[in-house]
Amino acid sequence: MGSMNVSEAVASRRSIRAFLDKPVELSVLRDILDKARYAPSGCNFQPWEATVLAGEPLRELREKIRGVAPQDPKEYDFSAPEASPPHLARLHQVGASMYTAMGITRDDKAARDTFTNANIDSFGAPAVLLCYFPRFMKEPQWSDVGMWLQTIMLLAREAGLDTCPQEFLSFYSRIIKEFIGVSDETHIFFCGIAFGYRDPDAVVNQFERERVALDDNITFTGF
Numbered sequence: 763m764g765s766m767n768v769s770e771a772v773a774s775r776r777s778i779r780a781f782l783d784k785p786v787e788l789s790v791l792r793d794i795l796d797k798a799r800y801a802p803s804g805c806n807f808q809p810w811e812a813t814v815l816a817g818e819p820l821r822e823l824r825e826k827i828r829g830v831a832p833q834d835p836k837e838y839d840f841s842a843p844e845a846s847p848p849h850l851a852r853l854h855q856v857g858a859s860m861y862t863a864m865g866i867t868r869d870d871k872a873a874r875d876t877f878t879n880a881n882i883d884s885f886g887a888p889a890v891l892l893c894y895f896p897r898f899m900k901e902p903q904w905s906d907v908g909m910w911l912q913t914i915m916l917l918a919r920e921a922g923l924d925t926c927p928q929e930f931l932s933f934y935s936r937i938i939k940e941f942i943g944v945s946d947e948t949h950i951f952f953c954g955i956a957f958g959y960r961d962p963d964a965v966v967n968q969f970e971r972e973r974v975a976l977d978d979n980i981t982f983t984g985f
């Protein structure tokens with residue numbers, strides 16, 4: 763495989779929701795995570811922590827979660843801009859685009875729920891990174907963790923791998939933390955990152971995700 767520049771890694775990354783039945787080598791994941799240590803963080807705190815599962819332990823965790831109701835209270839609320847029509851419209855666009863591509867109609871709630879629940883198996887990904895950090899971390903450190911995760915997802919592209927970030931897994935934070943031996947008292951679970959090789963034929967990996975035009979969100983002054 764030829765090497766990939768950053769623009770190519772950014773352009774070819776998309777959230778993958780159908781993976782090939784092909785394992786991911788530990789050495790490849792170690793290399794990605796080793797490089798990602800150089801992601802920036804305020805005060806160089808490097809607040810991120812993670813456990814990466816594959817094989818039998820991953821199968822076991824999925825079995826533990828399957829059929830269990832999402833935890834209440836939630837670990838955190840990821841539906842923050844719910845009150846904002848423009849943000850909500852973006853969510854609806856990506857959902858509509860995805861389900862239309864899959865041939866799932868708007869009123870077929872059962873089919874949508876079934877697909878949402880495919881998050882439990884990380885859409886068939888052979889490895890999953892489970893990301894958490896100390897509860898005392900505040901908004902700036904959440905942002906640091908996000909930068910680390912995106913660094914990982916771009917390095918994954920360079921290594922020929924694909925990813926899907928999964929805050930869905932936070933519905934099962936307590937079960938996950940207990941399973942991997944992380945204290946619920948001291949640590950907040952943020953999300954999973956599914957790792958694997960994309961199924962290039964799956965329509966769910968091909969639908970269009972719209973983006974806001976550059977000048978709608980960014981202002982340039984003084985040039």
Ligand SMILES: Cc1cc2nc3c(=O)[nH]c(=O)nc-3n(C[C@H](O)[C@H](O)[C@H](O)COP(=O)(O)O)c2cc1C
Pocket residue numbers: 775776777778779856881926927928929930931953971
């Ligand atoms: C922190 C984070 C959590 C996410 N959680 C989920 C998830 O639980 N399930 C899912 O299918 N996609 C999840 N996504 C993917 C987003 O839906 C996706 O990034 C967005 O629609 C843009 O599409 P793209 O990643 O293909 O460019 C998540 C993305 C981020 C950044």
